[in-house]
Amino acid sequence: MMGNLFLQSPSWTTLLGTAGIFLVVHLIFSVFNQKGRREPPGPWPLPVLGNLLQLDFKSPYITLNELSKKYGPVFTFHFGPRKTVVLAGHKMIKQALVYSDAFSERNVPPVFHDMKLTHGVLFANGPSWKEMRHFSLTNMRDFGMGKKASEEKILEESQRLIDLFSEKKGKPFDPADPVNHAVSNIICSIVYGNRFEYDDPVFISMVERATKNSKLLGTPALQLYNSFPSLFKWVKARKDLMENVFANRRQMKELIKGLQETLNPQMCRGVADSFLARKMQLEASGNTDSHYHEDNLLATVNNLFAAGTDTTSSTIRYGLLLMAKYPKVQEKVQEEMSRVAGDRQIRVEDRKNLPYTDAVVHEIQRMSNTVPTTQRCTSRDVIFQDYFIKKGTPVLALLSSSLCDEDEWATPDTFNPAHFLDKEGNFRKRDAFLPFSAGARVCAGESLARMELFIFFTALLQSFHFTPPPGVSGDDLDLTQVVGITLSPVPHKLCAVSRI
Numbered sequence: 001m002m003g004n005l006f007l008q009s010p011s012w013t014t015l016l017g018t019a020g021i022f023l024v025v026h027l028i029f030s031v032f033n034q035k036g037r038r039e040p041p042g043p044w045p046l047p048v049l050g051n052l053l054q055l056d057f058k059s060p061y062i063t064l065n066e067l068s069k070k071y072g073p074v075f076t077f078h079f080g081p082r083k084t085v086v087l088a089g090h091k092m093i094k095q096a097l098v099y100s101d102a103f104s105e106r107n108v109p110p111v112f113h114d115m116k117l118t119h120g121v122l123f124a125n126g127p128s129w130k131e132m133r134h135f136s137l138t139n140m141r142d143f144g145m146g147k148k149a150s151e152e153k154i155l156e157e158s159q160r161l162i163d164l165f166s167e168k169k170g171k172p173f174d175p176a177d178p179v180n181h182a183v184s185n186i187i188c189s190i191v192y193g194n195r196f197e198y199d200d201p202v203f204i205s206m207v208e209r210a211t212k213n214s215k216l217l218g219t220p221a222l223q224l225y226n227s228f229p230s231l232f233k234w235v236k237a238r239k240d241l242m243e244n245v246f247a248n249r250r251q252m253k254e255l256i257k258g259l260q261e262t263l264n265p266q267m268c269r270g271v272a273d274s275f276l277a278r279k280m281q282l283e284a285s286g287n288t289d290s291h292y293h294e295d296n297l298l299a300t301v302n303n304l305f306a307a308g309t310d311t312t313s314s315t316i317r318y319g320l321l322l323m324a325k326y327p328k329v330q331e332k333v334q335e336e337m338s339r340v341a342g343d344r345q346i347r348v349e350d351r352k353n354l355p356y357t358d359a360v361v362h363e364i365q366r367m368s369n370t371v372p373t374t375q376r377c378t379s380r381d382v383i384f385q386d387y388f389i390k391k392g393t394p395v396l397a398l399l400s401s402s403l404c405d406e407d408e409w410a411t412p413d414t415f416n417p418a419h420f421l422d423k424e425g426n427f428r429k430r431d432a433f434l435p436f437s438a439g440a441r442v443c444a445g446e447s448l449a450r451m452e453l454f455i456f457f458t459a460l461l462q463s464f465h466f467t468p469p470p471g472v473s474g475d476d477l478d479l480t481q482v483v484g485i486t487l488s489p490v491p492h493k494l495c496a497v498s499r500i
């Protein structure tokens, strides 16, 4: 019996030979596509697993940065069976995102379908995205984005944040919640037309869930789910995420119901009111087939709230941490502000007279690397840098590679405001500074975020000196980031010592 089995079974040599041929064919197919066109190089993918064994799930962007040094600025990485083209360095990122129309679609991993976020702006595509992006930008500007009106709102909110920090009387505290709430209130005033009190339980839970979701989306479990949705559907991180998403959706619906009941289309209070007014107007004219429906309203409001809270707040908090770690830089900023503005509030128009402060705010953003990657996909077959990329291929722009490019920055891994100063001490713009990405899908809140970073930062530094808690030295302050869909500082405590 055993002898027969051996006789009928292929020999080891045959098995190894077949496996060898299979792997060679697989290799050839991974370098050239079916029509013999050259695709971007990359590490050799294993069947099914692709290159996942090479990925550091805790900080995938670091693995990809390292691989770009080996394979060049355009390379292929297989997230399991998903072939993805990665773009590294500001020249290549701009070449694709700004100078080609083939890369402006959003790749939408499975989890965002589950979250019902394929409408709105962030994860939408096609004519609906175009309309919602245009609508959001126009209306956010109408309600003050990038203008005096939002400057006033930010100055007012900074004062409340200062009052709250003052209550701590210089004792150590974690600035995460207060800064999250202050930043979130700016986008809430623009979207809903009003701010919330910091102790409002509805507001607290909305902000808490949004920041938790940002972290959950970066967990290894959810990354695996996006590569193998049917295998990892039941992971806890996905269950927690979905609970949060639907709780936030319920709360948003309540808030919007309140707006609807008190709506005066001639006196819109914010972006959500404008949407409701437009929807009513279109329905009254018999147009029931427009982009102005409930799913687009909920997704757009959700996008602006989520994209406008965690990003800016994490950057400000990282900035305060850096100030506590680098007291000499902090003193230089405070000295420049006192010299230029004395005790009065700093405003956006002061920025041109505060080159060192401006450089510090930019360097904080470079180091905080808040959005290390952005996901796109090709809208058509395209030849890019002599490589063929098929329509529908996910594309990952490694913004972090540009912010820490060794050829662009004198000390890429060290906090150094001189990166943004010329020899005379004037502010110097840098091409490789791409924290908001570029092209048709560049961050829709860039002007608001830039204003918030500058005003919150200067207002806080005018009022306080930030230090590590007693007994902790600056060297001990941990600059490591928590990796989610965005990066944020690890929980920490600081002291805000009054300067007044």
Ligand code: HEM
Pocket: 106, 121, 122, 123, 133, 187, 303, 304, 307, 308, 309, 311, 312, 315, 370, 371, 373, 374, 375, 399, 435, 436, 437, 438, 440, 441, 442, 443, 444, 445, 446, 448, 449
């Ligand atoms: C420091 C703060 C911020 C950073 C670093 C940041 C960064 C980014 C990045 C990298 C993208 C992806 C762009 C792309 O795909 O190429 C993005 C998209 C977006 N951001 Fe921001 N952002 C910030 C603040 C804000 C704020 C305050 C808002 C609120 C209005 C906002 C709203 C959006 C929206 C709606 C999109 C989607 C754009 C689209 O797909 O068309 N962001 N942001």
